Amino acid sequence: MRIKLLTFLVCMLCAAAAFAQSHSNEIGIQTDNDSYLLQGSDRYYTDGIFFYFRHALKVKSGDSTKLANKVLGFELGQKIYNPQSGSVLVDGADQPSLVDRPFAGYLYVGSTLNLLYKNESNLKLSAQIGIVGPGAKGMQIQDFVHDNFGFYHPSGWEYQIHNEAQLNLAAEYNKLLARNSWIDVSLASYVDLGNGFTGAGVGPLARLGSFNQLFNSVTTxxxxxxxxxxxPLHAHEIFFYYKPLFNYVAYDATIQGGLFDKHTSTNSLEITQDKEPFIFSQQFGLAFTTNRFVFDIAAIFHTKDDKEMVQSHQWGSVTGLYRFK
Incomplete structure (x- = not known):
């Protein structure tokens, strides 16, 4: 995993350009993994991969008094979840009691519409369709990575969450609260609604450094x-940020199983758990842009999102985007 991260960073950084110019399209990738924090862990939300394409739409003259930017996005993503370890094998036999958070995969395609206003607020609407369960191919991807990059072989995926089709909607709202030349504070909030994920969150976002308005920034x-x-306030952005969020979770299919699954089969090996209704998360990050490239590197720390989890969890996230006309 460390080789994967270093290769990704070197390839993106070597191609960076040096002058400022606006571009209406961008394509890129985000990779999440708990091993990026160099703690030797392989648990809970253990891996994610996301591919993005975003296209800025023309702001119509009738909207231009309020709207500063409008961005249409498309994405493909996969998330993989493990218990406290990717293997529950002890002395040659599986130990289901070690499954303190369910094995689960989530695979989806989605679209977003990001409306960004001159008063530095934005409303981002998104929709995802996908699947949770074996159809998400979490086991196959994790087996391939572990078997081909010198890690232990995972064990326990026979207990994973069952298949269920997913429809998940979300809305994100951000609003500038205060700013001086080198620091600003915004309100960050979101609402999720779907048979996979339902909940909400709110908290502040602080940025320190050279940043642009929220209608043309890595932040949004x-x-x-x-x-x-x-x-823009700056030709290029480079800033540190801190984003603590208070989250309420009404439903999480990667923990509780499919919303419409009866979970009554006597032959089922599926192990589900009880979600924690309240979660506190913290994100520390560094974001910067060049003429053509956008980077966001972050560490995320979560309190337990499952009542049976033996400890909290954390992971690293690296996003790289290439901008073009």
Whole structure:
């Protein structure tokens, strides 16, 4: 996993350009893994991979008094979850009692519409369709990575969450609260609704460094822009940020299983658990842009999201985007 991260960073950084210019399209990848924090862990939310394409839409003249930017996005993603270890094998036999968070995979395709206003608020709407369970291919991907990169062989996926088709909707709202030349604070919030994930979260977001307005920034995934009607604060962004969130979880299919699955089969090996209704998360990150490239590197720390989990969890996240006309 460390080789994967270093290769990704070197390839993206070597291609960085040096002058500022707006671009209306961007394509990129995000990779999440708990091993990026160099703690030797392999548990809970253990791996994620996401592919993005975003296209800035033209802001119509009738909207231009309020809207500064409008971005349409498409994405493909997969998340993989383990218990406290990717193997529950002890002395040659599986130990189901070690499954303190279910084995689960989530695979989806989605679309987003990001409306960004001149008053530095934004509303981002998203929809995802996908699957949770064996159809998400979490076991196959984890087996391939572990078997081909010198890690232990995972064991216990026969206990994973059952298949269920997913429809998940979300809305994200951000609003600038205060700013001076080198620091600002915003409100960050979201609402999820679906048979996979339902809940909400709210908290502050603090940025320190050289950042742009929220309608053209890494912070709001709006670095693609069609017509630059307002001059950016900086030619390039480079800033640290801190984002603590208070989260309420009403339903999580990767913990509780499919919402419409009866979970009554006598032949089932599926192990589900009880979700924690309240979670506190913290994200520490560094974001920066060049003429063509956008980077966001972060560490995320979560309290337990499952009542049976033996400890909290954390992971690293690296996003790289290439911008073009």
């Amino acid at each position: 995934q709006s670095t693609a822009i069609k017509n630059q009607s307002v001059a």
